[in-house]
Amino acid sequence: MKKICRAGAAVLLCAVCLSICSCSSGTKKKYTTTYFDYFDTFATITVYANSQKDFEVWDNIFKSELEKYHQLLDIYNEYEGVVNLCTLNKDAGQGAVRVGDELFDFLIFTKEAYTLTGGYTSVALGSVTSLWKQAIADKTPPTPEALEEAAKHTDISSVLLDDIVRSVYITDKDMRLDAGALGKGYVAEVICERLVNAGCENFLLDLGGNLSAFGEKPDGTVWYGGIQDPDGDGELSLSLNISGLTLSTSGSYNRNFSFHGLIYHHIINPQTLYPENTYSSVSVLCPSGANADALSTALFSMSFEDGMALANTLERTEVIWIFADGSIKSTDGIELDQNKN
Amino acid sequence: MKKNDIILLLCVLLLCSVIFVVVFFAMGNSGDTAVVTVDGEEYARLPLEEDTELLISTERGTNLLVIEDGKAFIKEASCPDKVCVRTGAATEIRTVVCLPNRVTVTVEKGE
Known part of the structure; x- marks a missing residue:
């Protein structure tokens, strides 16, 4: 009987210990x-x-x-020692620009995304989206003429990617890249x-x-x-x-x-x-x-x-x-x- | 000897129930907390148990945080997009964010 009681007490003690442990084990x-x-x-x-x-x-x-x-994806500011989208936009029409691996890989993805979405998501739409960004700030839509003119410079085939030297050449000097439509997801x-x-x-x-x-x-x-x-x-x-x-x-x-x-x-x-x-x-x-x-x-x-x-x-x-x-x-x-x- | 064993057993049982009660109430008392940050800095901590309102007022604007029925949500905001109001109640994994005012509300589970 004594042994049974002791065993019982031991079991109970274990149970107590376990219950305390389980309360503190969710340490994450x-x-x-x-x-x-x-x-x-x-x-x-x-x-x-x-x-x-x-x-x-x-x-x-x-x-x-x-x-x-x-x-890298900033189109408004340049940063010391960084070739980014702003640099590429500024140098549009002026020859090939060497870029870092991260930006090059992103631009490769933007071409894939263009194909995937049948052109509905385009990194080369910056001349148009910049008019709309201004419009949202002014609360007035751009004129159809301005949009038509801007749309002449949105052909993504004007963005030439050379994956051997990792350079980007935007052949249309009025083209502007804008990562707004797909940058965040890529970064995520x-x-x-x-x-x-x-x-x-x-x-x-x-x-x-x-x-x-x-x-x-x-x-x-x-x-x-x-x-x-x-x-x-x-x-x-x-x-x-x-x-x-x-x-x-x-x-x-x-x-x-x-x-x-x-x-x-x-x-x-x-x-x-x-x-x-x-x-x-x-x-x-x-x-x-x-x-x-x-x-x-x-x-x-x-x-x-x-x-x-x-x-x-x-x-x-x-x-x-x-x-x-x-x-x-x-x-x-x-x-x-x-x-x- | 047999009597002592029974006393020991009773003591252990009593200890068990005391620990259970203490743990139960300790957990009950430190319930979930709504944590408000402004521009990355903690601004307020409020228990979800108490219905209350907090006007989060900063140089960027205001957000009215409401705690009601154990839920924390932004009821009104000075920002133009009202995304924070649309987001609904904050949960442990859903942080309510007001981008223009740089306000976040999240829930921390009680321990």
Whole structure:
């Protein structure tokens, strides 16, 4: 009897110890930082890490890559010792310019994105988009004549890439490169790779609404990404599992103005040279952050039928279209009703 | 001897329940917290248990943070795009961001 009691006591003690241990074993803590100085938007990293020190390593990678690509893709400012898009635009029509590997690889991607999107996402649209950026600042649309003139200098075949000497030659002196339509997604993908290589096992990046997630949270649940309700009542239209994926949303509710009753925003259709108002947002969910961003920009300007046809040619690529009237359509992989919050 | 064993058992049981109660209440008391930052610096920490409002006022503008039914969200903002208002409630993984005013709201789980 004595032995049984002792055994019982031992078991209970073990149980007590275990219960204490289990309370303190979830040692991974959430860390998050938001930066406001890059790409004219915000950039948030959220990580579950064992220590502040671990997080700082990853946060430093995040910040330094943001800063590097912010400089490389900047079209307004030049930086000492950096050949960036601003340099290339200034030197347009004046011969080949040697660029660093990072910028060259980005430009290779922009050509691929142009092909992927049938020309709807173009890095060579800068002469047109700069008119619209000014228009948003002035709250007055550009004249059709100015747009027509600018559109003469948007032929992407004028951007010559020499991958042996890694140089760029823009043959049209009035062409302007602009990474706004696809830069953020590309940078998100680069940062994801760097974080994974640095041993970061779970993270969520939010680059101005482009969500990229990797791994699982410590409790084993996946990362969810949401799509904003266009009505703006604060409820999310959809919540999707985005672990290992990027969810990129192009929406007309950012950076817009109304003029004589018409809404103008920053996503310009290269075919019409005007922003389209078919949708309030188009979201793309796929494994490549770069493709997600390029596709969401392109699909925003395409008809639903054309967009659906394009999406169906791509593997592991889902699209959610939220129309201006609030109705929602999606590719087959998204179950709208079940995901509705 | 047998009596002492029973006393020991009872003591252990009592210890168990005391620890359980302490842990239970400790966890209950340190509930989730809304953390507000402005331009990267922590601005305020508010428990989600208490319904409250906080006007985040900076040189860039204002955001009205509301805590209601355990949820933290931006109800009104001086910024032109109102993205922060549209985003809805902050969660542990969803940071609400107001880009023009450089304000973020996120939720930290209680420990």
